[in-house]
Amino acid sequence: MTNTNFDPIILSFCCNWCSYAGADLAGISRLQYPTNVRIIRVMCSGMVHPNLVIDALTKGADGVIICGCHIGDCHYLEGNLKAQSRAEAIKLMLQDFGIEDERFRIEWISASEGPRFAQVMKDFTEEIKKIGPSPYKV
Amino acid sequence: MVTLIINNQKIEVEEGTYLLPAIESLGIKVPTLCYHKALMPYGACRLCVVEVQVPGRDSSLQASCSYPIINGINVFTNTERIFRARKVVAELLLARCPDSEAIINIAAEYGVKEPRIKKKYEDCFLCGLCVRMCEERMGRSAIGFTGRGSRRKQETPYGKHNVMCWTCGACNFICPVGKKVQSFTIDTIPISIPDSFNMGLNERKPVSVLYPQAIPNKPAIDNNTCLHLNYDVCGICKVVCEAKAIDYEQKEQKSELNVGAVILSPGYNPFNPELKPDYGYGKFKNVITALEFERILSASGPFQGKILRPSDKTDPEKIAWIQCVGSRDYERDYCSAVCCMYATKEAIIAKEHEGEKLKCDIFYMDMRAFSKGFEEYYIRAQKLGVNYIRCRPLSIKEIPETNNLIIDYLTENDRKLSGEYELVILSTGLTAPGQAKKLAEEFSLELNKYDFCETSSFAPVDSPKEGVFVTGVFTEPKDIPESVMQGSAAAARTLSLLFTEKGKLVKKKVYPPEKDITGEEPRVGIFVCHCGKNIGGVINVPEVVEYARTLPDVVYAEDNLYTCSAESGEKIKQAIKEHNLNRVIVASCTPRTHEPLFQSIIQEAGLNPYLFEMANIRDQCTWVHMHEPKLALQKAKDLVRMAVAKARFLEPLYNRKVKISRDALVIGGGVSGITSALNLAEQSFEVYLLEKRDTLGGNFMKVKFMLNGDDPQKKLNSLINKVKHHPKIHIYTNSQIVKIDGSVGNFSTEFKSDDNVHTVNHGVVIVATGAEDYKPTEYLYGQDKNVITQTELEEKLANGYLQTTNHKQQTVVMIQCVGSRDEKRPYCSRICCQQAIKNALMIKEKSPDTNLFILYRDIRTYGFNEGYYTKAREKDVRFIAYDADKKPEVEKINGQLKVSVYDPVLNAKVNIKTDLLILSTGVIPRDDAKDLAQKLKVPLTSDGFFLEAHMKLRPVDFATDGVFLCGLAHFPKTVDESIAQALAASSRASTIISKEEIELAAVISNVVDENCDGCAYCIDPCPYKALTLFEYMREGSIKKTVEVDELKCKGCGTCMATCPKKGIYVRNFKLEHIAAQIAAALQTVE
Secondary structure, three states, X not given: OOOOOXXXXXXXXXXXXXXXXXXXXXXXXXXXXXXXXXXXXXXXXXXXXXXXXXHHHHOOOOEEEEEEOOOOOOOOOOHHHHHHHHHHHHHHHHHHHOOOHHHEEEEEOOOOOHHHHHHHHHHHHHHHHHHOOOOOOO | OEEEEEOOEEEEEOOOOEHHHHHHHOOOOOOOOOOOOOOOOOOOOOOOEEEEEOOOOOOEEEEHHXXXXXXXXXXXXXXXXXXXXXXXXXXXXXXXXXXXXXXXHHHHHOOOOOOOOOOOXXXXXXXXXXXXXXXXXXXXXXXXXXXOHHHOEEEOHHHOOOOOOOOOOHHHXXXXXXXXXXXXXXXXXXXXXXXXXXXXXXXXXXXXXXXOOOOOOOOEEOOOOOHHHHHOOOOHHHHHOOOOOOOOOOOOOOOOOOOOOEEEOOOOEEOOHHHOHHHOEOOEOOEEEHHHHHHHHOOOOOOOOOOOOOOOOOOOOEEEEEEEEOOOOOOXXXXXXXXXXXXXXXXXXXXXXXXXXXXXXXXXXXXXXXXXXXXXXXXXXXXXXXXXXXXXXXXXXXXXXXXXXXXXXXXXXXXXXXXXXXXXXXXXXEEOOOOHHHHHHHOOOOOOOOOXXXXXXXXXXXXXXXXXXXXXXXXOOOOHHHHHHHHHHHHHHHHHHHHHHOOOOXXXXXXXXXXXXOOOOOOEEEEEEOOOHHHHOOOOHHHHHHHHHOOOOEEEEEXXXXXXXXXXXXXXXXXXXXXXXXXXXXXXOOHHHHHHHHHHHHHHOOOOOOOEEEEEOHHHHHOOOOOXXXXXXXXXXXXXXXXXXXXXXXXXXXOOEEEOOOOEEEEOOEHHHXXXXXXXXXXOOOXXXXXXOOOOEXXXXXXOOOOOOOOHXXXXXXXXXXXXXXXXXXXXXXXEEEEEEEEOOEEEEEEEXXXXXXXXXXXXXXXXXXXXXXXXXXXXXXXEOOEEEHHHXXXXXXXXXXXXXXXXXXXXXXXXXXXXXXXXXXXXXXXXXXXXXXHHHHXXXXXXXXXXXXXXXOOOOOEOOHHHHHHHHHOOOEEEEOOOOOOOEEEEEOOEEEEEEEEOOOOEEEEEEEOEEEEEEOEEEOOOHHHHHHHHOOOEOOOOOEOOOEOOOEOOEOOOOOEEEOHHHOOOOOHHHHHHHHHHHHXXXXXXXXXXXXXXXOOOEEEOOOOOOOOOOOOOOOOOOOEXXXXXXXXXXXXXXXXXXXXXXXXXXXXXXXXXXXXXXXXOOOHHHHHHHHHHHHOOXX
């Protein structure tokens, strides 16, 4: 059941070249999505250390989403592939911390996919709202 | 001027103005639905009520939009009384128009979800914006109010069509509740302006940005449709634009340039399918062109990436593509070269979108997947269920009730079938650009009969006029990589003419000396932008400024109407000096467009440009949360807090410069290598040209004649002579590379040549090592002397075979795709079809009575070579298609070669006794490519050809800087394509060595020696091979650590994310920085 009063905090790591630009395009196209998302710009999705994701989720973030270029389009050749393999590891680590799998996602969003960015953020926020607040939330 | 007080803040405004703009100028948001800056105030909606206290009287509620300011009044905008009043108004409006999104949003802000009174479901609340718009701005007065009291409504005189209405749609545009005007004005709909970028599939406004990613990303006024420019009415954009950027007086300007060379790249015109009326384009709504479908597939297209058909905007479940519309026909006997692949791509994307349920049929004649990776892509499409039907349908019929389309077609064995489709896409071809004739006249070009500017094989981008170059589809239909290659090739040819002039127009910006901030505590200055109404219209910017001042280390904060204006730039510089700022944050738009501007501004004030951070409160906040101002404000504060958290850690960074060697190394002395070397030498660079064999010339020495009649060996020899006698080219034959060290700008290569060992230093490398012919093992090759390859046939023909007139009638069979397009080598070798047709025509020329059969899978004579395919058919060369799973069989019976093949047209096996069997063998990569790839640390494809940085957009670059690629080493190609790519490689190489030094990226990795224990986890994942492990002696013991090659590192941070011990980081993206941003994001604000 969706908790209507729960206003989750969601962190989104966006790569500079595709997803961050996709987020900008959502803005240029005035596509509305929930205010819960806070974007942190990184150069590449492959730059996001698993510890940062764990750190965020154990310190009160209700959801974390890494966004990178589509496979094959990485500005740094294969950073997104690295991020993808790390995502598997992150999922395993989350189990140890007792954090639900669904609180972490990885998505590929290109610079021309403003609508997709808005949609992904809408869906993810909805999903987090369904799961409820992070168990680590004070 | 009059003075008033708003929320205890004193403000001066012009006399005779109204209250609402004054309040808004302070960044205070007031709800309103009936106010528009460009129209006279009307006071209809009453949402903008505020409390006004005239001195000496009690305060009263007033509609601020229509309240003229009186000197000395005291205004409150945020009291309980106002809230209650607005809530009642919002509730009444909601009851009247409960479906209006704008009203629902405003009501929600005042806590009203359901009105307590009965809902009326009106679509108009009589705000009068449309009436005022029509009268005041358009001067038409075509609509007005009629009736009184509860019967008041808005309509045209007598409710009939009013001739005064010119269907401009301004009333429609301005309506705050989105009422559709045509229902109450006239029976014609407002004039729509088709959006040209989306192929007219949707509409745009007279002021628009061409497409979301256009550069510059600025709107322009279309002078054909703007009513102000045409009839001197409207003009509201000028009133609304807070940046005062609208200038109606701007005129087209002519300028004259003095140039040394001209490059013509006019592109192409898509074929107009209305010229093929049988396909019903323009008549049947659901017959569209592939370019239109391309826009439909695009996320930024007319339907936001949803696959909808034009007639009823439903998603089709059965789509057909018809290939060769406007190509390969009687009038246009050429192949457009790109349509097979774009249709395949569109079908794959559509299937990825829609999944299993979507059926895609492609009607084709020959599937021309001849470029790198294309055949594999074609196979993938088939595996995904894209259905290829070999047939050219003659016409399309429409079922009027459903707007579905019927295609009748014949299968290969003459069976008549019919298919019903919900959408049909015409794969329209490429025709000559519209201005071809004009350009030809102006630059004395010669056009071929299709109006393209065909060029010679040995000078693929040269026009007949010196200094005028032609590129792209203008020379022949071609795909993106070939166009990019030709573009770079034209640049190379230009450089060889104008190298002495290079860089003369570059102006360098000089900055004041940089301030040393070592040891200083962070002093952060924040500039929050209103961006006119873009940010300020949604959130209260001064409140963000107030909040920013409370954040740690922030010593200064201010707001600007436009932080990017020249005036604000001066203010930033002034603030840096006055407040001794050492970190600057701009909270405005996106760093992707504006970071360089602000970095330059702080540099002008003596700060290192990397001491700058942006908070994206527009694109990623107010624009995407327009209806949630409270939450948007909170988020803006969060984003500013996150920026401060990071900015406190920022360090000054420097783009280090390194001196480089300006010589070039070219590996391979075939046509490609020779061309690259010669062009670089013409640009005055020293070139080392290495050839493995004892002579220059490579594979091209085997080409004896050409389709267009050119003499290949004469051309090759003249090229070789030029290279041999060029003083700047140093040729080393019989050479072999021992090792290659270093990186871009400073390579050092050791090689053997004629038993001597040499070492040369060079700044760039060009790989032009070529490829080989496949040596067949099938079809009795090597067992029977009458089974030979095309290359051997060419040699034979050149040496007099079939020259004598008195020989007996011969039969010759050619088998295509020997060693290509099979399981072992899935790629198409691209050139064998042309070679077969070339040799076939030569045989027919020498001995017209020869029986000639070509057994093929698809004939891939792309571009103008299609004409030779037609010619071959006219000369009675017989083409028999065979399937991959029904390959021809060859036997030798009593000394006679017999070829048998299943003919799909006859639906029977055909046996041919032949005198000569020619195998069209594919091109295969060289064995030693792997060795060179390892030495250069560059990748190969799974087929064994060298792999470029990007198949479409960077066809001659490797991902490794300073290494370039051309010729057959990249992929099989024709001589003109090899030459274009070779020129492109030298052009790309010269971008590096034409400078004395190279500037390295500043945001790159750094090793923390104390933390690094030499585990080397980071080394393999590095995509640029920029990390090496090394050991040194520290305090008497061996210490392992990692070293970053600053020339190779690009700062992707893969190493940082891999390191378990914080032993390596990307500058200004340290884990600590990002962790600080996370902590700031999670901190809850009051």
